[in-house]
Structures are given as structure tokens and as C-alpha cells.
Amino acid sequence: MMKNKNNNFPQQTHFVGVLVPEDITLTLEDCRRYMNERYGCMSGYGTPIHITLVPPFHLPEEFSTADLAAAISSDVLSQSENLMFDAHIDNFDAFGDRTIYAKVLRGEKWTVLRDKVLAAVLKVAPGCTKKDQRAFQPHLTVANRDIPAGVSTAALEVMNELNLVEDFPVDNITIFERKGGKWEAAWSGEL
Template sequence: MLHFIAIVTPEEINRKVLQWKFYMRDQFGCKVALKSPAHITLISPFMMPDNLQPGLQELLQPFASREQHFSIQLKNFAAFKPRVIYVDVLPSPRLTEFKTALETTLLQSNRFPVKKEERPFHPHVTIANRDLHKKDFPLAWQHFQQINYEVTFTANAFALLRHNGQIWEIIHSFPLGN
């Protein structure tokens, strides 16, 4: 099954992001982003048999307990033109360090089918992705460029998500610190 690891935003942010995802669905037929809660991907989707899940949780639990909470600031919107629109995550050395430490922990264990990410880490909260048609991008992008949005939240956990064939479900949350 497909899995990924992410920081899931608090519920009040998820509700706001959901409104924008519904706008994209209603205006442009974009549905893919509706299949997951608002999140910042730390480890991209990877195929893993369900029987490896307990071992992964055993590895991630002590990692999480050693890590401290940190702030994440979301501000306005950005895009990977011409297919993706997202809430922008302001640059954060702490978030980058956290992602790198998590990836290193997984790769060093050499027990799970996680690959080293070749692309630079570009944290974001997706509003619309693969199913946004190139021809619709300018109009959708114009809409989001007019919205001011700024919020800060505390990352106090990260989650393991699994695709159930329909949507992404949080199957385990790992609180940070003690």
C-alpha cells in the first residue's frame, strides 16, 4: 500500500484549506487534493506492505519523542506552474532540519522502502495539483493571488498516512517531545 509521512495542520487550518479545495473542485473540477487532509509532506509517498507498518511505528516513536515542537508559518499562496497551487510555507531552518533528520533516520534503518528525495525540500500545503488543467491555471492563480492569508501553528506531531484505495487516512500520529 502507498504511505507517506507529513505534518498534518491543525483542524482550524484544515477547515480553511478545505474551503479553497472545494472552490477548486466547484470552479475547475479539481478533486485530487480533496483526498488528503491539509498537510506538509515530509517523506513522499512510498509503497510498503502493511506488515512493515508496526516496525516503522517502532522506529518513528523514539525519533518523535526526541524532537521538540516548533512553529510553522503559512503565508499567502504560491504555485508550481502550471499545475499546482498551494498555501506557501515560509522558510524555516527548523522544519528543514526536522525533515532531514526524519529522512536520515528512515534511510539509515534500511528497513523501509523510502528513497532519498532528490528534489530540494519545498514545504507547502496543496490546494490543487495534478488535475488542474493548464488552461485553467491562469484564472485559478489570479483568484488566489488576491487572497491574503497568514497563520502560524505549532508542529507538535507528525503522521503516517496510508492510501486506502480512495483517500489518504492518518493511521498513526507521533507526538513530538515527551
């Protein structure tokens, strides 16, 4: 079992999210490039643009990505006609100085989808993660953790000039797996 740098707990191996259409991905990759070139931000840039449904967790070795995929297929994708919807991006926002993101409007459909995916993960590997008790805020991270203090407001002003206001289909569930220190899309199922 791989441990994290501090050897206090097992390294996170998986998370589950939703990939977005290529045009949105390209716009947000440009925003990441701006944050890197202007402010030196690099955290999370190896991860594909996505909305996290189930945050990173450690999947015990006796379970596999295929086990997660099978549970999500049978418990979530089988109900796709009730779970697919259009989401809306309303420009950019920040969680304090720690995360800048494209703001996806929250709603009951997001919460239902997140809860069903989480239930499928816990069905495979009980106790590997738990439900966040905060209200679910879907978002598309541009920069996090290594944003220099005090620059979020200026960076948001630049990004909000893009006027990123767009609808997109929530039409997939994707399992990401850590491989060689990077997160990769290991499996994706269509809603």
C-alpha cells in the first residue's frame, strides 16, 4: 500500500467526476496557463478539467477501478434518463485565496447525481470515503493551493472579462486513477 509523503495515511488512489466538453476544457486550460505564467501556479494542472463528484480517496488493494466502474454502471448509468441534465457555468469565483474556479450553478440534480455516485463507490468499498456534509458546490478548478496571497481578486477580474457563461451537458461519469503521481481518466461511462 502506498503512503503519502507524511506516511500518516494511505495515498489517495481514485476520485470520481464529470468531464466537460472540449470547448470549455480548452478555455479553462488557457486560464490555467495564465495563472501559471502570471503567478507561477502549478497545483492540479496535470489533472483533466472536471467537476469532482467524489473527492480523492484510497481504494483498498482488494478492489479495482473495474469494480468501481461496474457499480457505477449498474447503480447510476442504468438510471441515466433520470440523471442526465444541462449544467450552467456563470463566470468565475473563488473559495477565499485558496481556489479559483469556473462557477457551476449548484442545484438538486447535482446533489442527486453526487449522492448516487457516492453510494455506488461505498457499495464497492465501504468506508473508503464519506459524504461531505457541506452543500455540494460543483466547480471547475483553474488554480488551487499554490495561489500567491492577495492575487485572487486581480486574477478573477481578468478571468471574468472572458464572460464565461455557458450551458453544457452532464453526460458522463469518469473515474480518475493516480498513476505515476498524476491523475488520469481511467474509465468513463455515458449517462
